[in-house]
Amino acid sequence: xxxxxxHVDTVLAESLDGFAAAHADIVTLGAERQFVRRRHLxxxxxxxxxxxxxxxxxxxxxxxxxxxxxxxxxxxxxxxPTPDQMLxxxxxxxxxxxxxxxxxxxxxDMMNFQLAAEMLDLENATVLVNDDVxxxxxxxxxxxxxxxxxxxxxxxVGAAAERGDKLAALKALGDAVNQATASxxxxxxxxxxxxxxxxxxQIGDDEMEVGVGIHGEPGRKRVKLATADEIAADLLGAILxxxxxxxxxxxxxxxNGFGGTPLMELYVMVCAxxxxxxxxxxxxxxxxxxxxVTSLEMAGCSIxxxxxxxxxxxxxxxxLHTAALRWGV
Amino acid sequence: xxxxxxHVDTVLAESLDGFAAAHADIVTLGAERQFVRRRHLxxxxxxxxxxxxxxxxxxxxxxxxxxxxxxxxxxxxxxxPTPDQMLxxxxxxxxxxxxxxxxxxxxxDMMNFQLAAEMLDLENATVLVNDDVxxxxxxxxxxxxxxxxxxxxxxxVGAAAERGDKLAALKALGDAVNQATASxxxxxxxxxxxxxxxxxxQIGDDEMEVGVGIHGEPGRKRVKLATADEIAADLLGAILxxxxxxxxxxxxxxxNGFGGTPLMELYVMVCAxxxxxxxxxxxxxxxxxxxxVTSLEMAGCSIxxxxxxxxxxxxxxxxLHTAALRWGV
Numbered sequence: 009x010x011x012x013x014x015h016v017d018t019v020l021a022e023s024l025d026g027f028a029a030a031h032a033d034i035v036t037l038g039a040e041r042q043f044v045r046r047r048h049l050x051x052x053x054x055x056x057x058x059x060x061x062x063x064x065x066x067x068x069x070x071x072x073x074x075x076x077x078x079x080x081x082x083x084x085x086x087x088x089p090t091p092d093q094m095l096x097x098x099x100x101x102x103x104x105x106x107x108x109x110x111x112x113x114x115x116x117d118m119m120n121f122q123l124a125a126e127m128l129d130l131e132n133a134t135v136l137v138n139d140d141v142x143x144x145x146x147x148x149x150x151x152x153x154x155x156x157x158x159x160x161x162x163x164x165v166g167a168a169a170e171r172g173d174k175l176a177a178l179k180a181l182g183d184a185v186n187q188a189t190a191s192x193x194x195x196x197x198x199x200x201x202x203x204x205x206x207x208x209x210q211i212g213d214d215e216m217e218v219g220v221g222i223h224g225e226p227g228r229k230r231v232k233l234a235t236a237d238e239i240a241a242d243l244l245g246a247i248l249x250x251x252x253x254x255x256x257x258x259x260x261x262x263x264n265g266f267g268g269t270p271l272m273e274l275y276v277m278v279c280a281x282x283x284x285x286x287x288x289x290x291x292x293x294x295x296x297x298x299x300x301v302t303s304l305e306m307a308g309c310s311i312x313x314x315x316x317x318x319x320x321x322x323x324x325x326x327x328l329h330t331a332a333l334r335w336g337v
Numbered sequence: 338x339x340x341x342x343x344h345v346d347t348v349l350a351e352s353l354d355g356f357a358a359a360h361a362d363i364v365t366l367g368a369e370r371q372f373v374r375r376r377h378l379x380x381x382x383x384x385x386x387x388x389x390x391x392x393x394x395x396x397x398x399x400x401x402x403x404x405x406x407x408x409x410x411x412x413x414x415x416x417x418p419t420p421d422q423m424l425x426x427x428x429x430x431x432x433x434x435x436x437x438x439x440x441x442x443x444x445x446d447m448m449n450f451q452l453a454a455e456m457l458d459l460e461n462a463t464v465l466v467n468d469d470v471x472x473x474x475x476x477x478x479x480x481x482x483x484x485x486x487x488x489x490x491x492x493x494v495g496a497a498a499e500r501g502d503k504l505a506a507l508k509a510l511g512d513a514v515n516q517a518t519a520s521x522x523x524x525x526x527x528x529x530x531x532x533x534x535x536x537x538x539q540i541g542d543d544e545m546e547v548g549v550g551i552h553g554e555p556g557r558k559r560v561k562l563a564t565a566d567e568i569a570a571d572l573l574g575a576i577l578x579x580x581x582x583x584x585x586x587x588x589x590x591x592x593n594g595f596g597g598t599p600l601m602e603l604y605v606m607v608c609a610x611x612x613x614x615x616x617x618x619x620x621x622x623x624x625x626x627x628x629x630v631t632s633l634e635m636a637g638c639s640i641x642x643x644x645x646x647x648x649x650x651x652x653x654x655x656x657l658h659t660a661a662l663r664w665g666v
Contacts, residue, residue, distance in 0.1 A: 010525040010542070012602040012638060014564045019605060022565070026607030030592075030624035065600040085601075196339040213339070235343045236351070263359075268597045270633045271394040272414075273341040276348060278355030295359035299628075304599045307634065309341060334663055 009205045016202040020062050020084055027069060031331040034073045043097035044069040045079040054169045054178055055079070055101040057094060058110040058162060060117050061086040063201070064222060067158065067301045070332030076166035077110075077330075085201050085304070086223045088116035094124035106133065106175040110162055110182060112154025113138040133175065135182030137161050139191045139312065141250040142219030142227045155222050156264040156301035157189035160314045160324075163333070167323035185320065190247040193227070193310030194239055195220035197268060199303045218242060222266070222303045222310075236273075240280035243311045248288060253315055255289030260324065262312035265299035269307050274298065281311055294324060300332060338534045345531040349391050349413055356398060360660040363402045372426035373398040374408040383498045383507055384408070384430040386423060387439040387491060389446050390415040392530070393551060396487065396630045399661030405495035406439075406659075414530050414633070415552045417445035423453035435462065435504040439491055439511060441483025442467040462504065464511030466490050468520045468641065470579040471548030471556045484551050485593040485630040486518035489643045489653075492662070496652035514649065519576040522556070522639030523568055524549035526597060528632045547571060551595070551632045551639075565602075569609035572640045577617060582644055584618030589653065591641035594628035598636050603627065610640055623653060629661060 013019045021041055028037045028044070036047045043059070058068045059081030068080035079097040081089035098107045107128065111121045113136050121134060138149075139157030146153055165182045173181070195217040198207035208224035211217060216234070219227025234242070253259070263278045265271070274297050285292055293316065301310070316324065327336035342348045350370055357366045357373070365376045372388070387397045388410030397409035408426040410418035427436045436457065440450045442465050450463060467478075468486030475482055494511045502510070524546040527536035537553035540546060545563070548556025563571070582588070592607045594600070603626050614621055622645065630639070645653065656665035 010545075010562060010636060012525070012565050012568065012598065012606055014566055014605070014609075019601065022608040023601045023604040026604035026609075026611065026626075029611045029621075030604065030607050030626050063599070063601060065604070070600075196341070216339075233339060236341050237343055239341065267599045268634055268636075269341065270392070270596045270631060271399075271628070272348065272352045272392060272633070275352040275355035275359065275394070276343070277341055278359050279351040280343075280355075282355065282358045292358075297355075297359045299600070302599060304601070305597055305636065307339060307597075336666070337664075 009200050011202060013202060019202050020082065024082065034329060034331055038096055038100060042093040043079045043081045043100065044072050045097065045101050046072055049078065049101055049103055051103045052105055053103050054105045054175050055098065055103060055107045056110060056166055056169055057097050057101065057107060059089045059094065060112055061088060063304045064302050066332035071159065071162050071330050073330035074337065075170050075326055075328035076162055085203065088120045091120045091123040091127060094121055095127050098128050108175060108178050109134040110165065111136055112158050113151055114148045115150065132179060135161060135165065135179060135186065137186050139186060139189045141190045141246050142192050146221060147225040148223065153221050155191045155193065156262055156310050156312045157191045157314065159300055160189050160260060160262065160312065161185045164320050164323045167326040170326065189312060189314040190250045191310050191312040192243040192246050193220050193308060194218050194243065195224065195266065195306055195308035197307040198224050199267065199306040220308065222301060224303060224306065236276045237280045240277055240284055240311065244281060244284050247311065247313050251313060251315060253290060256291060257315050258291045258293040258321065259285065260294045260296065260314040260316055261285065261292045262296045264301050264310045264312065266306040266308045267299055267302035268305040269299065269309055274309060277309055293321060338529050340531060342531060348531050349411065353411065363658060363660055367425055367429055371422040372408045372410045372429065373401050374426060374430050375401055378407065378430055378432055380432045381434050382432050383434045383504050384427065384432060384436045385439060385495055385498055386426050386430065386436060388418045388423065389441050390417060392633045393631050395661035400488065400491050400659050402659035403666065404499050404655055404657035405491055414532065417449045420449045420452040420456060423450055424456050427457050437504060437507050438463040439494065440465055441487055442480055443477045443482065444479065461508060464490060464494065464508060464515065466515050468515060468518045470519045470575050471521050475550060476554040477552065482550050484520045484522065485591055485639045485641045486515065486520045486643065488629055489518050489589060489591065489641065490514045493649050493652045496655040499655065518641060518643040519579045520639050520641040521572040521575050522549050522637060523547050523572065524553065524595065524635055524637035526636040527553050528635040549637065551630060553632060553635060565605045566609045569606055569613055569640065573610060573613050576640065576642050580642060580644060582619060585620060586644050587620045587622040587650065588614065589623045589625065589643040589645055590614065590621045591625045593630050593639045593641065595635040595637045596628055596631035597634040598628065598638055603638060606638055622650060
């Protein structure tokens, strides 16, 4: 295992310390590194909290800040955070207008956020993200997995919270954006979890895993490596079948790297995906390209398509100031 | 070779097309993809042009936009752009106040930018970046190599050009920022150039290349993999010896991934580097962390330290709107 670390037991703590040092203008670390929170809270605003296993950086801590999340709870690599982390985060950032959890659909995350919600007496205050169209049920889920579409949900709901939308409206908005968002990914190589020390899965030099999960979980099929155009057609075929959009529909296109993929290749995928979406009669109104929802150093990418209306697009464009995404400020 | 591509001969063209599609609000492609230029030029402003081999994305095209470059000329992967590219770019973006080239110190880049300068009758209009303290002379250079510090030179000079500084002042500023900037990197794995199809160099499962160049060129030594703290101490030892800064000096710290390194590890390096710089009496006034000057999918990172005065820091902070870096707008 080749990693820039000191020890597998200290990776998360040192990474969080480095993150907090690098972005001290935006975030601050909670006691015992239980959560990362916005340095400057906005009183009277609904507090948005997310979290999950680490190893997907910049998700979620990189999305804490003005116009997105109020706090993120990092678990160990590919392990859920514990309910006391969400409890501590909620107590730190609740400005009196309520707390909304945004949770990717994994059994561990669901259970622990649910326990935290019960401890906080929160009702109907969780947006569940399950945008991965690759598989129904999986290694760690009942139902579909939550993957890169989480970024889009967190951003649009975050902007709505920033403008003052109330809890019930935000919950409904998050559910609606999740419904309008679909993703699917492909892996060329495995990642190696530091504590494991060996690759999560074996894959041949000429193979790829289509529909892979962000922890290296199996997808739909293990096949020979295809071209960028073929991969984009495969992923978008599944995505567009799921979304069933009408011609002319405005969409956001997110081409997301899994951590070990050069930006040059991601833009080749953008080229391929844009041609397919245009040919399908859709209008790509916004692009986001980069490694945002990662699987450590896994090579590969996912494509996310999110159908937006004028209000959602205005929320997407609203001022945003986080470590990983910034515009308008 | 596992890459998200269609064909090795079309990687660059399709990547540029994807880039231009994704960032159509900021950039436009020149004819025959000779250059990427700002969509909205500013009349009367000195035009800044950079370029070099591709495979280092987002450098340089990702830095084209308000507050940074006016144009970037992409060569084939790890190959210099040709003089006609710089000529075409200069003709497209020269707003009447002159043209300044910012060039990384590689023999091919130097020669081709020099030829373009002669064709354009430009004199004393090139800032040469040679921030890599790893080695004097190298595979592709006489003298030191230009690496991630190029980003800092392009940013600070770009902001000064945006505020209206004249050509001679910008040339002097660029030279001064380059002098105040030092970098060194370490590679854990090799990259694979698409047209070559095999790794650029062989390295053992327990080895790292200290002082590696951004094309995988040899550095100072091939040694056993060390801890993040040891690597940071090694790199910063060389950097700080070169810069010979006084205690209290404000610095920008850039921890740069080479393309295949998870963000989590880069923040571990930030944690390590920040401790060392603070212990050395320096003040880290700004952080930049991410994969900005890459070597395709090479795993590893570089550290850059740039000493700044109040004026340079204000320029660093000034509004910036490029594909890869954005703040204040």
